[in-house]
Amino acid sequence: MENNTDKQNHKHFSIYKPYGYLSQFINNGQKQNSKKLLGELYDFPEGIMAIGRLDEKSEGLLLLTTDGKTSNHICSGKVEKEYYAQVNGDITIDAIELLRKGVEIGFEGKKYITTPCKASKLATTPKFPERPKKIRDDRHGPTSWISITLQEGKFRQVRKMTSAVGFPTLRLVRVRVGTINLDAMEAGEVKELYTL
DSSP, X not given: OOOXXXXXXXXXXXXXXXXXXXXXXXXXXXXXXXXXXXXXXXXXXXXXXXXXXXXXXXXXXXXXXXXXXXXXXXXXXXXXXXXXXXXXXXXXXXXXXXXXXXXXXXXXXXXXXXXXXXXXXXXXXXXXXXXXXXXXXXXGSOEEEEEEEESOOOTTHHHHHHHHTTOOEEEEEEEEETXXXXXXXXTTOEEEESOO
């Protein structure tokens, strides 16, 4: 049983995971030897773990902790995670409605229907740090930004969802986990948190 002293000894961080980084601290295979890892961004304490994942091409808010119970709670499907996705094309109201209701995606070799979620088109382009790998610009056709808020988190779920409704994701940034927001953090910035 954890007492209050144990709770106080745990460390928690928020980080703006940059594009091109893996959500891990050690390489798990030969293919990953040249990959960038979170430990290159900050001198984290021993026992630190990423809470959930953002794939290599995704960016934004990633929470880290030394507390396994906190990590399990946030990954349990009870905590909202909000993403801003730049999609290829001017997304339609019909496509947004399909996202809200749930769409069929592939997951672990099977068909899966996503649970209902919050989705909306953003009226203005969000301000994020420039990405090292450029995204095509509007000269090659329109793009639009949407907000998607999920409580589940299947592998590459947001990307699969937007593709399923005909608007593939070009850039994906997680902006919120529960009550913690990305705010105006810079790519690679790390903040220590007192609680999660």
